[in-house]
Amino acid sequence: GQQVQQSPASLVLQEGENAELQCNFSTSLNSMQWFYQRPEGSLVSLFYNPSGTKQSGRLTSTTVIKERRSSLHISSSQITDSGTYLCAMEQRPSGSWQLIFGSGTQLTVMP
Amino acid sequence: ETAVFQTPNYHVTQVGNEVSFNCKQTLGHDTMYWYKQDSKKLLKIMFSYNNKQLIVNETVPRRFSPQSSDKAHLNLRIKSVEPEDSAVYLCASSLGLGEYEQYFGPGTRLTVL
Numbered sequence: 001g002q003q004v005q006q007s008p009a010s011l012v013l014q015e016g017e018n019a020e021l022q023c024n025f026s027t028s029l030n031s032m033q034w035f036y037q038r039p040e041g042s043l044v045s046l047f048y049n050p051s052g053t054k055q056s057g058r059l060t061s062t063t064v065i066k067e068r069r070s071s072l073h074i075s076s077s078q079i080t081d082s083g084t085y086l087c088a089m090e091q092r093p094s095g096s097w098q099l100i101f102g103s104g105t106q107l108t109v110m111p
Numbered sequence: 112e113t114a115v116f117q118t119p120n121y122h123v124t125q126v127g128n129e130v131s132f133n134c135k136q137t138l139g140h141d142t143m144y145w146y147k148q149d150s151k152k153l154l155k156i157m158f159s160y161n162n163k164q165l166i167v168n169e170t171v172p173r174r175f176s177p178q179s180s181d182k183a184h185l186n187l188r189i190k191s192v193e194p195e196d197s198a199v200y201l202c203a204s205s206l207g208l209g210e211y212e213q214y215f216g217p218g219t220r221l222t223v224l
Contacts, residue, residue, distance in 0.1 A: 030209070031209065031210070035213075037152075041199065041217070041218060042215065042217060042218075043201060043203075043215040044215070045212040045213045045214075048209070048210045048211070048212070050210075084152065086154060088154075090209060092209075096166055097159060097161075097166050097208050097209070098156065098168065099156045100156075101153065101154040101155065101156075103151075103152075103153055104152060104153075
């Protein structure tokens, strides 16, 4: 089965509303990463979050390892937040390194 | 400001041909990556190259190989393309593996006819 599951698959908000994006993982991990893909395709890193809460502007990431989940909270959404949000599970098996992505949440913020 | 450069932007080729994509980063980073994003937008790490150590995703077919001349360059060669190789290939770099922010290039879109 899929090791990383993201929900919802898509989300439509009115500008100013908050969003909560979820990522659940089925195996042990080293950390969770969040990425944002703009509608035209460019990718940016948002958070590296092994546990606890991290904030950057209107974005907050919370990872709870023992509950096997990570969330991304977007407050006061703006039209420019539209795009796809991806979580990725980082694993380090036997000195190696893997990054396993979820299928993404497509966010649309309407005026 | 683009600091991770990829060429070409697009490439169309026939099944069985060999292709090569270039990636260069001007950030002084020690780690570079290649990702594949398929038509369903699913992203998969293919290779990471960190301090001359190559880490290969075991699911990557052997016809794919990374080529590095120095830590600023990591090219991707596909020996004999197949239709399922049609995708966007994204290159990225970071200071190191794991907790460092990754910087992505604009991608190379490959279409295999």
